[in-house]
Amino acid sequence: MIETTGRETTNSSSPTSTTPIQTPILKTYSNQDIGKGRGVYVSTYGCQMNVNDSERMYSLLEMANFTPVPTPEQASLIIINSCSVREKPVHKVYSEVGTFRKLREKNPDLKIGVGGCVGSQEKDNLVKKQPMIDFVFGTDTIDKLPEIIAKVYQSEGPTIDTQFAHRAPYYVETLIRNPGVSTFVNVTKGCDNFCTFCVVPYTRGREKSRPYTHVLKDVQELIQRGVKEITLLGQNVNSYESECGKDFADLLKGLAVETNIERIRYTTSHPKDFDEKLMDVMAQHQNKICEYIHLPVQSGSSRILHTMNRGYTREQYLEKIQKIKSIIPNVVLSTDIIVGFPGETEEDFQETVRLVQDVAYETIFAFKYSPRPFTKAARFEDQVPESVKERRLAELFEAHNKISFELAKQYEGQVLQVLVEDYSEERGNLHGRSTQNKNVYFLGPKDMVGQTVSVKITKAFPSTLRGEWIPT
Ligand code: SF4
Numbered sequence: 001m002i003e004t005t006g007r008e009t010t011n012s013s014s015p016t017s018t019t020p021i022q023t024p025i026l027k028t029y030s031n032q033d034i035g036k037g038r039g040v041y042v043s044t045y046g047c048q049m050n051v052n053d054s055e056r057m058y059s060l061l062e063m064a065n066f067t068p069v070p071t072p073e074q075a076s077l078i079i080i081n082s083c084s085v086r087e088k089p090v091h092k093v094y095s096e097v098g099t100f101r102k103l104r105e106k107n108p109d110l111k112i113g114v115g116g117c118v119g120s121q122e123k124d125n126l127v128k129k130q131p132m133i134d135f136v137f138g139t140d141t142i143d144k145l146p147e148i149i150a151k152v153y154q155s156e157g158p159t160i161d162t163q164f165a166h167r168a169p170y171y172v173e174t175l176i177r178n179p180g181v182s183t184f185v186n187v188t189k190g191c192d193n194f195c196t197f198c199v200v201p202y203t204r205g206r207e208k209s210r211p212y213t214h215v216l217k218d219v220q221e222l223i224q225r226g227v228k229e230i231t232l233l234g235q236n237v238n239s240y241e242s243e244c245g246k247d248f249a250d251l252l253k254g255l256a257v258e259t260n261i262e263r264i265r266y267t268t269s270h271p272k273d274f275d276e277k278l279m280d281v282m283a284q285h286q287n288k289i290c291e292y293i294h295l296p297v298q299s300g301s302s303r304i305l306h307t308m309n310r311g312y313t314r315e316q317y318l319e320k321i322q323k324i325k326s327i328i329p330n331v332v333l334s335t336d337i338i339v340g341f342p343g344e345t346e347e348d349f350q351e352t353v354r355l356v357q358d359v360a361y362e363t364i365f366a367f368k369y370s371p372r373p374f375t376k377a378a379r380f381e382d383q384v385p386e387s388v389k390e391r392r393l394a395e396l397f398e399a400h401n402k403i404s405f406e407l408a409k410q411y412e413g414q415v416l417q418v419l420v421e422d423y424s425e426e427r428g429n430l431h432g433r434s435t436q437n438k439n440v441y442f443l444g445p446k447d448m449v450g451q452t453v454s455v456k457i458t459k460a461f462p463s464t465l466r467g468e469w470i471p472t
Contacts, residue, residue: 034150035066038109041075042068045092046083048267049204049233050116052184054081057115057145059175064146068177072100076109077149081116093118097130104132111152113137115145117203120162121373127158138162139189139204143172170208179227181421181450182263182433187215187251188234193270195298196309196376197338197369200235207235212242212251219259228450229263229419230255237266238273249278256285262452263419263435264289268336271295271320272311279327291328292437295321296336300355301348304341308377314355321359332436334363339396340389341369342380349392353399362407362436363463364400368393401462408460415470416440418455420448434465444469 040061044054057079058068069075078100082093093114104110113135114126120138127133135152137145141161151159176183190205191198219230232251234240240248248266255264264285274295282289299305302313312320324331337352356364368389371378416434423430423446430444434455441464442455448469455467 033065034146034153035061035064035077038066038076039069039074040066040077040079041070041072042079042081043072043096044081046081046117048184048231049186049235050081050083052186052233053116053139053142054079055177056142056172056175057081059177060143060145061149062177064149072103075103076107077111077113078103079113079115080118082114082118083116090118090122093126094130097132101132111135111149113149113152115139115142117199120164120203120205121199123162124158124160127160133158135159136162138164140164164205170210171214172210176222179222179225181227181419182229182231183222183227184233185215185218185222185230186210186234187232187248187266188237188240191235192239193236193311194309194376196307196380197341197372199372199375202374204235207239209234209240209242212244212246212254215251216254216258219255219261223260226450228261228452229265230261232264232266234266235268236270236273238269238275238278247277249275249281252278252289253281253285256281256288261288265292265437267294269293269295270311271297271317274320274324276323276327279324283327286328290435290437291330292332292334292435293324293328294334294336295324297355297359298336298338299341299344299348300352301344304344304348307343307380308338308341314351318355318358333359333361334365334437335359335361337364337366337396338369339366339392340384342377342384343382344369344384344392349396353396356396356400357403360403360407361400362404364396364404366393366396366400405460405462408462408465411436411438411457411460411465413457415454415456416465416467417452418442418467419452420444420450423449430469439464440467441465442467442469 042054042057044050066077072078080093080096097112100112111134112132114133115137116139119136123136126136135148135158137148141163144161148159148161170189172186188207188209190207191200192207194201222230238248240251252264255261297317298308298310300314305313339349418432418434418440420430420432429441430448431441434440440455454470454472456470457465457467459466
Protein backbone atom coordinates (compact mmCIF):
# COMPACT_ATOMS: atom_id res chain seq x y z
CA MET A 1 0.00 0.00 0.00
CA ILE A 2 1.22 3.51 -0.76
CA GLU A 3 0.85 5.76 2.23
CA THR A 4 0.15 9.35 1.33
CA THR A 5 1.32 12.30 3.31
CA GLY A 6 -1.00 14.52 1.29
CA ARG A 7 -3.79 16.25 3.09
CA GLU A 8 -7.44 16.21 2.21
CA THR A 9 -9.67 19.24 2.50
CA THR A 10 -11.96 19.32 5.47
CA ASN A 11 -15.49 19.50 4.12
CA SER A 12 -18.13 21.98 5.10
CA SER A 13 -19.63 19.70 7.71
CA SER A 14 -16.41 19.91 9.68
CA PRO A 15 -16.87 18.69 13.24
CA THR A 16 -15.46 21.96 14.48
CA SER A 17 -18.75 23.58 13.49
CA THR A 18 -20.90 21.18 15.50
CA THR A 19 -22.29 21.38 19.00
CA PRO A 20 -19.43 21.93 21.43
CA ILE A 21 -18.28 18.97 23.49
CA GLN A 22 -19.66 19.09 26.98
CA THR A 23 -16.65 19.08 29.22
CA PRO A 24 -17.83 18.71 32.78
CA ILE A 25 -14.36 17.71 33.90
CA LEU A 26 -12.61 20.83 32.67
CA LYS A 27 -13.93 23.01 35.44
CA THR A 28 -11.87 24.99 37.87
CA TYR A 29 -11.54 22.93 40.98
CA SER A 30 -12.43 24.61 44.23
CA ASN A 31 -9.56 22.60 45.73
CA GLN A 32 -6.88 23.78 43.36
CA ASP A 33 -4.47 24.37 46.23
CA ILE A 34 -4.54 20.68 47.03
CA GLY A 35 -1.79 19.94 44.50
CA LYS A 36 0.43 22.96 45.14
CA GLY A 37 3.93 21.85 46.09
CA ARG A 38 2.98 18.18 45.69
CA GLY A 39 4.32 15.71 43.17
CA VAL A 40 2.22 12.91 41.65
CA TYR A 41 3.48 9.59 40.33
CA VAL A 42 1.23 7.08 38.52
CA SER A 43 2.42 3.49 38.28
CA THR A 44 0.73 1.78 35.33
CA TYR A 45 0.23 -1.90 34.44
CA GLY A 46 -1.85 -3.41 31.71
CA CYS A 47 -3.28 -2.67 28.32
CA GLN A 48 -3.24 0.48 26.21
CA MET A 49 -6.55 1.51 27.74
CA ASN A 50 -4.82 1.66 31.14
CA VAL A 51 -1.88 3.63 29.74
CA ASN A 52 -4.39 6.07 28.28
CA ASP A 53 -6.25 6.31 31.58
CA SER A 54 -2.99 7.11 33.41
CA GLU A 55 -2.33 9.94 31.01
CA ARG A 56 -5.83 11.23 31.76
CA MET A 57 -5.13 11.04 35.51
CA TYR A 58 -1.94 13.09 35.12
CA SER A 59 -3.78 15.70 33.04
CA LEU A 60 -6.61 15.99 35.56
CA LEU A 61 -4.23 16.27 38.48
CA GLU A 62 -2.16 18.92 36.72
CA MET A 63 -5.37 20.95 36.56
CA ALA A 64 -5.48 20.64 40.35
CA ASN A 65 -1.86 21.90 40.46
CA PHE A 66 -0.07 18.62 41.16
CA THR A 67 3.31 18.26 39.46
CA PRO A 68 4.01 14.96 37.66
CA VAL A 69 7.30 13.47 38.92
CA PRO A 70 9.36 10.66 37.39
CA THR A 71 9.86 8.50 40.52
CA PRO A 72 7.68 7.47 43.49
CA GLU A 73 10.39 8.80 45.85
CA GLN A 74 9.65 12.37 44.68
CA ALA A 75 5.87 12.05 45.03
CA SER A 76 3.39 13.11 47.69
CA LEU A 77 0.69 11.26 45.80
CA ILE A 78 1.16 7.78 44.30
CA ILE A 79 -1.52 6.12 42.20
CA ILE A 80 -1.32 2.50 41.08
CA ASN A 81 -3.39 2.05 37.94
CA SER A 82 -3.50 -1.65 37.29
CA CYS A 83 -5.12 -4.16 35.01
CA SER A 84 -7.06 -7.13 36.36
CA VAL A 85 -7.44 -9.16 33.19
CA ARG A 86 -4.83 -11.60 34.43
CA GLU A 87 -4.09 -12.65 37.97
CA LYS A 88 -0.50 -11.43 38.34
CA PRO A 89 -1.12 -7.67 38.18
CA VAL A 90 -3.51 -7.88 41.17
CA HIS A 91 -0.74 -9.47 43.26
CA LYS A 92 1.64 -6.86 41.98
CA VAL A 93 -0.58 -4.09 43.37
CA TYR A 94 -0.29 -5.47 46.89
CA SER A 95 3.44 -5.99 46.64
CA GLU A 96 3.96 -2.51 45.18
CA VAL A 97 1.95 -0.86 47.95
CA GLY A 98 4.15 -2.77 50.42
CA THR A 99 7.30 -1.27 48.90
CA PHE A 100 5.88 2.24 49.39
CA ARG A 101 5.70 1.70 53.17
CA LYS A 102 9.25 3.02 53.61
CA LEU A 103 8.46 6.15 51.57
CA ARG A 104 5.64 7.04 53.93
CA GLU A 105 8.00 6.75 56.90
CA LYS A 106 10.07 9.51 55.28
CA ASN A 107 7.09 11.54 54.03
CA PRO A 108 3.99 11.41 56.30
CA ASP A 109 2.13 13.59 53.73
CA LEU A 110 2.30 10.73 51.19
CA LYS A 111 -1.07 9.38 50.02
CA ILE A 112 -1.42 6.13 48.09
CA GLY A 113 -4.37 5.20 45.87
CA VAL A 114 -5.35 2.32 43.60
CA GLY A 115 -7.49 2.81 40.52
CA GLY A 116 -8.50 1.42 37.18
CA CYS A 117 -9.73 -2.13 36.67
CA VAL A 118 -8.27 -3.43 39.93
CA GLY A 119 -10.05 -0.63 41.80
CA SER A 120 -13.37 -1.50 40.14
CA GLN A 121 -12.87 -5.19 40.81
CA GLU A 122 -11.55 -5.21 44.36
CA LYS A 123 -13.23 -2.05 45.79
CA ASP A 124 -12.93 -1.81 49.61
CA ASN A 125 -11.25 -5.25 49.76
CA LEU A 126 -8.06 -3.47 48.77
CA VAL A 127 -8.16 -1.32 51.89
CA LYS A 128 -9.10 -4.28 54.08
CA LYS A 129 -6.15 -6.29 52.82
CA GLN A 130 -3.68 -3.39 52.66
CA PRO A 131 -4.43 -0.54 55.12
CA MET A 132 -1.61 1.57 53.58
CA ILE A 133 -4.07 2.38 50.77
CA ASP A 134 -5.76 5.78 51.27
CA PHE A 135 -8.19 5.71 48.37
CA VAL A 136 -9.66 3.45 45.72
CA PHE A 137 -11.40 4.57 42.54
CA GLY A 138 -12.77 2.78 39.50
CA THR A 139 -12.67 3.13 35.75
CA ASP A 140 -15.85 5.24 35.78
CA THR A 141 -14.67 7.61 38.52
CA ILE A 142 -11.35 8.70 37.00
CA ASP A 143 -12.78 12.10 36.15
CA LYS A 144 -13.67 12.63 39.81
CA LEU A 145 -10.06 12.09 40.84
CA PRO A 146 -9.29 15.70 41.92
CA GLU A 147 -12.39 15.69 44.14
CA ILE A 148 -11.57 12.25 45.56
CA ILE A 149 -8.02 13.33 46.36
CA ALA A 150 -9.18 16.59 47.96
CA LYS A 151 -11.33 14.45 50.25
CA VAL A 152 -8.38 12.15 51.00
CA TYR A 153 -6.17 15.04 52.12
CA GLN A 154 -8.98 16.48 54.25
CA SER A 155 -10.23 13.31 55.96
CA GLU A 156 -8.87 10.63 58.24
CA GLY A 157 -10.23 7.39 56.82
CA PRO A 158 -9.88 5.82 53.38
CA THR A 159 -12.01 7.07 50.46
CA ILE A 160 -13.65 4.52 48.15
CA ASP A 161 -15.44 5.62 44.96
CA THR A 162 -15.89 2.85 42.43
CA GLN A 163 -19.47 3.46 41.25
CA PHE A 164 -20.36 2.77 37.62
CA ALA A 165 -22.34 5.43 35.80
CA HIS A 166 -24.18 2.88 33.63
CA ARG A 167 -26.69 5.32 32.19
CA ALA A 168 -24.51 8.42 31.91
CA PRO A 169 -23.45 9.40 28.38
CA TYR A 170 -19.85 8.73 27.42
CA TYR A 171 -18.38 12.20 27.06
CA VAL A 172 -14.62 12.15 27.40
CA GLU A 173 -12.44 14.38 25.32
CA THR A 174 -8.88 13.13 25.00
CA LEU A 175 -6.72 14.51 27.78
CA ILE A 176 -3.08 14.06 26.99
CA ARG A 177 -0.15 16.22 28.04
CA ASN A 178 2.31 15.61 25.17
CA PRO A 179 0.52 13.69 22.43
CA GLY A 180 3.59 13.37 20.17
CA VAL A 181 3.18 12.03 16.66
CA SER A 182 0.86 9.13 17.41
CA THR A 183 -1.78 8.93 20.07
CA PHE A 184 -4.84 7.01 21.27
CA VAL A 185 -8.42 8.21 21.15
CA ASN A 186 -11.13 6.43 23.12
CA VAL A 187 -14.27 5.70 21.11
CA THR A 188 -16.01 3.03 23.19
CA LYS A 189 -15.73 1.84 26.73
CA GLY A 190 -16.93 -1.24 28.55
CA CYS A 191 -18.26 -4.42 27.01
CA ASP A 192 -21.55 -6.32 26.86
CA ASN A 193 -20.19 -9.58 25.50
CA PHE A 194 -19.47 -11.43 28.73
CA CYS A 195 -16.93 -13.89 27.38
CA THR A 196 -16.79 -16.47 30.14
CA PHE A 197 -13.09 -15.84 30.92
CA CYS A 198 -13.14 -12.05 30.93
CA VAL A 199 -13.47 -9.62 33.80
CA VAL A 200 -13.79 -6.48 31.63
CA PRO A 201 -17.63 -6.22 31.75
CA TYR A 202 -17.30 -6.18 35.55
CA THR A 203 -14.40 -3.71 35.73
CA ARG A 204 -15.26 -1.33 32.88
CA GLY A 205 -19.04 -1.65 32.91
CA ARG A 206 -21.58 -1.73 30.10
CA GLU A 207 -20.59 -0.74 26.62
CA LYS A 208 -20.93 2.93 25.64
CA SER A 209 -19.89 4.91 22.58
CA ARG A 210 -18.74 8.50 22.33
CA PRO A 211 -20.82 10.80 20.12
CA TYR A 212 -19.56 10.81 16.52
CA THR A 213 -19.04 14.59 16.38
CA HIS A 214 -17.09 14.53 19.64
CA VAL A 215 -14.60 12.02 18.25
CA LEU A 216 -14.12 14.02 15.05
CA LYS A 217 -13.65 17.29 16.93
CA ASP A 218 -11.22 15.61 19.33
CA VAL A 219 -9.15 14.35 16.41
CA GLN A 220 -9.15 17.81 14.76
CA GLU A 221 -7.76 19.27 17.96
CA LEU A 222 -5.07 16.59 18.18
CA ILE A 223 -4.06 17.36 14.59
CA GLN A 224 -3.63 21.02 15.61
CA ARG A 225 -1.23 19.78 18.29
CA GLY A 226 0.92 17.92 15.76
CA VAL A 227 -0.60 14.43 15.88
CA LYS A 228 -0.25 12.50 12.60
CA GLU A 229 -1.62 9.11 13.60
CA ILE A 230 -4.49 8.09 15.85
CA THR A 231 -5.43 4.69 17.19
CA LEU A 232 -9.10 4.43 18.04
CA LEU A 233 -9.46 2.58 21.29
CA GLY A 234 -12.19 0.45 22.83
CA GLN A 235 -12.74 -3.02 24.24
CA ASN A 236 -14.83 -3.78 21.19
CA VAL A 237 -14.60 -0.94 18.70
CA ASN A 238 -16.64 -2.83 16.08
CA SER A 239 -19.82 -2.42 18.07
CA TYR A 240 -19.43 1.38 18.14
CA GLU A 241 -22.82 2.99 17.72
CA SER A 242 -23.21 6.73 17.86
CA GLU A 243 -26.26 8.61 19.08
CA CYS A 244 -27.05 9.43 15.44
CA GLY A 245 -26.90 5.80 14.29
CA LYS A 246 -23.37 5.76 12.84
CA ASP A 247 -21.46 2.50 13.15
CA PHE A 248 -17.71 1.91 13.35
CA ALA A 249 -17.26 1.79 9.58
CA ASP A 250 -19.02 5.19 9.34
CA LEU A 251 -16.74 6.57 12.03
CA LEU A 252 -13.59 5.37 10.23
CA LYS A 253 -14.84 6.78 6.95
CA GLY A 254 -15.76 10.08 8.60
CA LEU A 255 -12.29 10.43 10.10
CA ALA A 256 -10.64 9.53 6.78
CA VAL A 257 -12.73 11.96 4.74
CA GLU A 258 -13.59 14.81 7.11
CA THR A 259 -10.28 15.28 8.96
CA ASN A 260 -6.69 15.83 7.91
CA ILE A 261 -5.34 13.00 10.02
CA GLU A 262 -2.65 11.11 8.10
CA ARG A 263 -3.05 7.64 9.58
CA ILE A 264 -5.81 5.78 11.39
CA ARG A 265 -5.51 2.54 13.34
CA TYR A 266 -7.87 0.88 15.79
CA THR A 267 -7.99 -1.78 18.45
CA THR A 268 -9.59 -4.08 19.57
CA SER A 269 -11.99 -5.82 17.22
CA HIS A 270 -14.42 -8.62 17.95
CA PRO A 271 -14.68 -11.20 15.12
CA LYS A 272 -18.45 -11.54 15.43
CA ASP A 273 -18.93 -7.79 14.85
CA PHE A 274 -16.31 -7.37 12.10
CA ASP A 275 -18.47 -6.91 9.02
CA GLU A 276 -17.99 -6.53 5.28
CA LYS A 277 -18.90 -2.84 5.41
CA LEU A 278 -15.86 -2.24 7.61
CA MET A 279 -13.63 -4.27 5.28
CA ASP A 280 -14.85 -2.18 2.32
CA VAL A 281 -14.21 1.11 4.11
CA MET A 282 -10.69 -0.05 5.00
CA ALA A 283 -10.03 -1.07 1.40
CA GLN A 284 -11.43 2.20 0.00
CA HIS A 285 -9.48 4.47 2.38
CA GLN A 286 -6.13 2.73 2.49
CA ASN A 287 -4.44 6.08 1.97
CA LYS A 288 -5.29 6.73 5.61
CA ILE A 289 -6.56 3.56 7.31
CA CYS A 290 -3.68 1.19 7.98
CA GLU A 291 -3.99 -2.40 6.73
CA TYR A 292 -3.15 -3.90 10.13
CA ILE A 293 -6.00 -5.77 11.86
CA HIS A 294 -5.86 -7.28 15.33
CA LEU A 295 -8.64 -9.87 15.43
CA PRO A 296 -8.58 -11.93 18.65
CA VAL A 297 -9.58 -15.55 17.99
CA GLN A 298 -8.81 -16.88 21.51
CA SER A 299 -9.10 -20.56 20.46
CA GLY A 300 -9.09 -22.62 17.28
CA SER A 301 -11.64 -25.10 18.63
CA SER A 302 -15.35 -24.47 18.04
CA ARG A 303 -16.17 -26.44 21.18
CA ILE A 304 -13.94 -24.19 23.31
CA LEU A 305 -15.15 -21.05 21.53
CA HIS A 306 -18.69 -22.06 22.51
CA THR A 307 -17.77 -22.48 26.19
CA MET A 308 -15.92 -19.15 26.01
CA ASN A 309 -19.18 -17.55 24.75
CA ARG A 310 -17.34 -15.95 21.84
CA GLY A 311 -20.28 -15.98 19.45
CA TYR A 312 -18.52 -17.59 16.45
CA THR A 313 -17.15 -20.97 15.41
CA ARG A 314 -13.71 -21.84 14.04
CA GLU A 315 -15.25 -22.08 10.56
CA GLN A 316 -16.98 -18.71 10.81
CA TYR A 317 -13.77 -17.05 11.97
CA LEU A 318 -11.77 -18.59 9.13
CA GLU A 319 -14.44 -17.55 6.64
CA LYS A 320 -14.16 -13.98 7.90
CA ILE A 321 -10.38 -14.09 7.55
CA GLN A 322 -10.74 -15.28 3.95
CA LYS A 323 -13.16 -12.46 3.24
CA ILE A 324 -10.79 -9.89 4.77
CA LYS A 325 -7.89 -11.24 2.71
CA SER A 326 -9.92 -11.06 -0.48
CA ILE A 327 -11.08 -7.46 0.14
CA ILE A 328 -7.79 -6.19 1.61
CA PRO A 329 -5.12 -8.37 -0.06
CA ASN A 330 -2.20 -6.67 1.74
CA VAL A 331 -3.78 -7.08 5.19
CA VAL A 332 -1.49 -7.83 8.13
CA LEU A 333 -3.10 -9.84 10.92
CA SER A 334 -2.46 -10.39 14.60
CA THR A 335 -4.47 -12.13 17.29
CA ASP A 336 -4.92 -13.01 20.98
CA ILE A 337 -5.00 -16.63 22.15
CA ILE A 338 -5.73 -18.27 25.49
CA VAL A 339 -4.23 -21.72 26.06
CA GLY A 340 -5.42 -24.12 28.74
CA PHE A 341 -8.99 -22.79 28.94
CA PRO A 342 -11.07 -25.13 31.17
CA GLY A 343 -11.89 -28.33 29.28
CA GLU A 344 -9.32 -27.73 26.51
CA THR A 345 -8.17 -31.15 25.28
CA GLU A 346 -5.01 -31.89 23.34
CA GLU A 347 -7.10 -32.06 20.14
CA ASP A 348 -8.67 -28.63 20.90
CA PHE A 349 -5.20 -27.19 21.42
CA GLN A 350 -3.88 -28.71 18.19
CA GLU A 351 -6.80 -27.06 16.37
CA THR A 352 -5.54 -23.74 17.73
CA VAL A 353 -2.00 -24.45 16.49
CA ARG A 354 -3.36 -25.38 13.03
CA LEU A 355 -5.47 -22.22 12.89
CA VAL A 356 -2.44 -20.06 13.73
CA GLN A 357 -0.53 -21.76 10.92
CA ASP A 358 -3.40 -21.48 8.44
CA VAL A 359 -4.11 -17.79 9.07
CA ALA A 360 -0.37 -16.93 9.16
CA TYR A 361 -0.62 -14.13 11.73
CA GLU A 362 2.40 -11.86 11.81
CA THR A 363 2.01 -11.46 15.57
CA ILE A 364 0.25 -13.43 18.29
CA PHE A 365 -0.37 -12.45 21.90
CA ALA A 366 -0.83 -15.75 23.73
CA PHE A 367 -1.46 -16.33 27.43
CA LYS A 368 -2.20 -19.17 29.81
CA TYR A 369 -5.76 -19.11 31.10
CA SER A 370 -6.09 -17.77 34.65
CA PRO A 371 -9.44 -17.72 36.49
CA ARG A 372 -10.72 -14.21 37.18
CA PRO A 373 -13.21 -13.18 39.87
CA PHE A 374 -16.92 -12.97 38.92
CA THR A 375 -16.38 -14.84 35.64
CA LYS A 376 -18.24 -18.02 34.70
CA ALA A 377 -15.15 -19.91 33.61
CA ALA A 378 -13.60 -19.52 37.06
CA ARG A 379 -16.35 -21.88 38.27
CA PHE A 380 -15.85 -24.48 35.51
CA GLU A 381 -14.71 -27.75 37.00
CA ASP A 382 -12.43 -29.09 34.29
CA GLN A 383 -9.51 -26.70 34.88
CA VAL A 384 -6.31 -27.60 33.00
CA PRO A 385 -3.19 -28.29 35.10
CA GLU A 386 -0.60 -25.50 35.13
CA SER A 387 2.15 -27.75 33.72
CA VAL A 388 -0.05 -28.58 30.69
CA LYS A 389 -0.83 -24.89 30.10
CA GLU A 390 2.88 -24.06 30.22
CA ARG A 391 3.80 -26.79 27.75
CA ARG A 392 1.03 -25.75 25.35
CA LEU A 393 2.01 -22.10 25.50
CA ALA A 394 5.64 -22.93 24.69
CA GLU A 395 4.53 -25.21 21.82
CA LEU A 396 2.29 -22.51 20.39
CA PHE A 397 5.04 -19.89 20.48
CA GLU A 398 7.46 -22.31 18.85
CA ALA A 399 5.00 -23.04 16.01
CA HIS A 400 4.32 -19.34 15.53
CA ASN A 401 7.99 -18.26 15.63
CA LYS A 402 8.63 -20.24 12.46
CA ILE A 403 5.79 -18.48 10.65
CA SER A 404 6.50 -14.99 11.92
CA PHE A 405 10.18 -15.04 10.98
CA GLU A 406 9.35 -16.23 7.46
CA LEU A 407 6.78 -13.43 7.13
CA ALA A 408 9.24 -10.85 8.48
CA LYS A 409 11.88 -11.99 5.95
CA GLN A 410 9.49 -11.09 3.13
CA TYR A 411 9.89 -7.42 4.05
CA GLU A 412 13.59 -7.50 3.10
CA GLY A 413 14.05 -5.44 -0.08
CA GLN A 414 10.62 -3.79 0.21
CA VAL A 415 10.17 -0.03 0.53
CA LEU A 416 7.82 0.80 3.42
CA GLN A 417 6.18 4.09 4.34
CA VAL A 418 7.32 4.84 7.88
CA LEU A 419 5.89 7.50 10.16
CA VAL A 420 8.90 8.60 12.22
CA GLU A 421 8.01 8.64 15.92
CA ASP A 422 11.30 9.26 17.71
CA TYR A 423 15.02 9.76 17.51
CA SER A 424 17.47 8.04 19.86
CA GLU A 425 20.35 10.35 20.81
CA GLU A 426 22.14 7.35 22.28
CA ARG A 427 22.03 5.18 19.16
CA GLY A 428 21.79 8.07 16.68
CA ASN A 429 18.93 6.41 14.81
CA LEU A 430 15.30 7.03 14.01
CA HIS A 431 12.37 4.79 14.85
CA GLY A 432 8.95 4.68 13.33
CA ARG A 433 6.16 2.34 12.34
CA SER A 434 5.12 1.26 8.90
CA THR A 435 1.47 1.03 7.89
CA GLN A 436 1.80 -2.72 8.63
CA ASN A 437 2.57 -1.78 12.26
CA LYS A 438 6.18 -2.90 11.95
CA ASN A 439 8.81 -1.18 14.07
CA VAL A 440 11.46 0.12 11.69
CA TYR A 441 14.90 1.50 12.69
CA PHE A 442 17.11 3.50 10.33
CA LEU A 443 19.61 6.36 10.20
CA GLY A 444 18.54 9.87 9.31
CA PRO A 445 18.35 13.44 10.57
CA LYS A 446 16.52 14.13 13.83
CA ASP A 447 14.15 16.63 12.24
CA MET A 448 12.44 13.82 10.34
CA VAL A 449 10.40 13.01 13.48
CA GLY A 450 6.75 13.52 12.54
CA GLN A 451 7.27 12.91 8.82
CA THR A 452 6.25 9.89 6.76
CA VAL A 453 9.28 8.71 4.78
CA SER A 454 10.25 5.84 2.47
CA VAL A 455 12.53 3.24 4.02
CA LYS A 456 14.04 0.27 2.19
CA ILE A 457 14.22 -2.75 4.47
CA THR A 458 17.69 -4.25 4.60
CA LYS A 459 17.35 -6.73 7.45
CA ALA A 460 14.39 -8.40 9.16
CA PHE A 461 14.48 -9.56 12.77
CA PRO A 462 11.61 -11.47 14.43
CA SER A 463 9.91 -8.34 15.76
CA THR A 464 11.72 -5.37 14.19
CA LEU A 465 13.03 -4.28 10.81
CA ARG A 466 16.19 -2.37 9.93
CA GLY A 467 16.33 -0.20 6.82
CA GLU A 468 17.76 2.66 4.84
CA TRP A 469 16.00 5.95 4.31
CA ILE A 470 15.31 6.73 0.65
CA PRO A 471 15.24 10.53 0.24
CA THR A 472 12.56 11.64 -2.23
S1 SF4 B 1 -15.33 -9.08 23.98
FE1 SF4 B 1 -15.04 -10.66 25.53
S2 SF4 B 1 -12.80 -10.64 25.86
FE2 SF4 B 1 -13.29 -8.71 24.85
S3 SF4 B 1 -13.61 -7.25 26.50
FE3 SF4 B 1 -15.62 -8.09 25.98
S4 SF4 B 1 -15.94 -9.78 27.40
FE4 SF4 B 1 -13.75 -9.28 27.41
